[in-house]
Amino acid sequence: MAVDETRESTDNDAGLETGVVIRSPGSWYEVQVGSDVYRAQIRGKFRLEERLATNPIAVGDRVTIRPETNPSESAPHGSALIVEIHERTNKLTRRAAGRRPGLEHVIVANVDFAWAVQSILLPKLNPGFIDRFIVMAEYHGIPAGLIFNKADLLTDPIREAVESYRELYQGLGYPVLMTSTKTGEGIGDLQSQLTRKTTVLTGPSGVGKSSLINAARPDLQVRTAEVSSRTRKGRHITSNATLYPLDAGGFLIDTPGLREFGIVDITPEELAHYFVEFRPFLGECRFPNCTHDHEPDCAVIRAVEQGGPIDEERWLSYLNILASVRHGDGDVGR
Ligand SMILES: Nc1nc2c(ncn2[C@@H]2O[C@H](COP(=O)(O)OP(=O)(O)OP(=O)(O)O)[C@@H](O)[C@H]2O)c(=O)[nH]1
Ligand SMILES: [Mg+2]
Ligand SMILES: [Zn+2]
Incomplete structure (x- = not known):
């Protein structure tokens, strides 16, 4: 994206800086340039991208800014104008909240790895959320994994279910970490994963995303709060x-809790491709346009009915997402 604003030839890159959007608390953007942070605004009209997003600039975006005042002791944030947004390597998106069908919200741009955080209890594991998250990560080409947090709450009645989800997703190639910010279990594993440069934590409210960031980086003191005892939600x-x-370079990214991971942009025809274990079967169905839903002689359904290698729950999840992408109601995020 570029700005309409014409740059004077004399100004030719002089005084321009390149930085990263680290936060967007309102209609402005905090842009980090080295160790300085600027409070930056967009000036001039940005050309609209082909598809509309609720946020034209997202955290993680690389931008060129023109500083107006420099950070100082009395004003730690300088002020600046954003004059250009650099092309993104990728982005993690969800469906925008509210009644604006098809609009996407960019959660974060330019990430190397995305974790979906779930708690095993309070709130309980939500495989539907996990599968939607994985579909979006696969669609955007972002390597993904799962964190099962609050491992300290693991008791015998749920142990088996949690273990089987862990095996399921690990078997599909998604790393699964079991963590507890209360006992410290798995926090070392999380820290050693952060060498992957820029990592985002996403997930429902109350699962412990901010707590995990505090555990991995105790100096940050990110705000957290109790899950409601009435609704058991964050x-x-x-x-x-x-x-x-x-x-070590790169960033760790905390995000607001999502109610659901609403799917945008994916067509019913391509959805099966983002279920990695379906891929070997996709050319084997009787009908080339098979949706692996009800069709006779479907290789995917056969792989479920034979008891593997496709897990029935993943197939049911696929059908659920298929219905929502067909009806254009990929569910809403927060
Ligand atoms: N038992 C237990 N509680 C935890 C653990 N991690 C976090 N919590 C608690 O879960 C609650 C919610 O934690 P947060 O870190 O605020 O959750 P969040 O995912 O950042 O929530 P939002 O910011 O609302 O999206 C807090 O009361 C934490 O103390 C854990 O490992 N075990
Ligand atoms: Mg939080
Ligand atoms: Zn099929």
């Missing part, structure tokens, strides 16, 4: 996605 404490710089 209280949407984190309200803005935020990039926290890591010592």
Whole structure:
């Protein structure tokens, strides 16, 4: 994207800086340039992208800014204008909330790895969320994994179910970490995964995303809060996605809790492709346009009915998402 604003030839890159959008708490953007942070605004009209997003600039975006005032001791944030958004390597998106069908919300741009955080209890594991998240990560080409947090709450009645989900997703090639910010279990594993440069944590409210960021980076003191004892849901404490710089370079990104991972942009025809274990069967169905739903002689359905290698729950999840992409109601995020 470029701006309409014509750049004077004399100004030719002089005084321009390149930075990363680390937060967007309102109609402005916090842009980090080295160790400085600017409070930046868009000036001039940005050309609209082909498809509309609710947020033309997302956290994680690389931008060129023109500083107006420099950071100082009395005003730690300088002010600046954003004059250009650099092309993204990728983005993680969800369906925009509200009644704006088809509009996407960019959760974060330019990430190297995305984790969906789930708690095993309070709130309980939500495989539907996981599968929608995986579909979006596969669609955008972002390597993904799962964090099962609150491992300290694991008791015998749910142990087997949690273990089987862990095996299922690990078997599909998605790393699964079991963590507890209360006992410290798995926090070392999480820290050693953060060498992957820029990592985002997403998931429902109250699962412990901010707590995990605090556990991995105790110096940050990110705000967290109790899950409601009445609804057993989180209280949407984190309200803005935020990039926290890591010592080794790159960022760790905290995001607000999502109610659902609403799917955008995916057609019913391509959906099966984002279920990795379906791929070997996709050319084997009797009908080339098979939707693996009800059709006779469907190789996917056969692989479910034979007891493998496709797990029935994943197929049911596929059918559920298929119905929502067909009806254009990929469900809403927050
Ligand atoms: N038992 C247990 N509680 C945890 C664990 N991790 C976090 N919690 C608690 O879960 C609650 C919610 O944690 P947060 O870190 O605020 O959750 P969040 O995912 O950031 O929620 P939002 O910002 O609303 O999206 C807090 O009361 C935490 O203390 C854990 O490993 N075990
Ligand atoms: Mg939070
Ligand atoms: Zn089929």
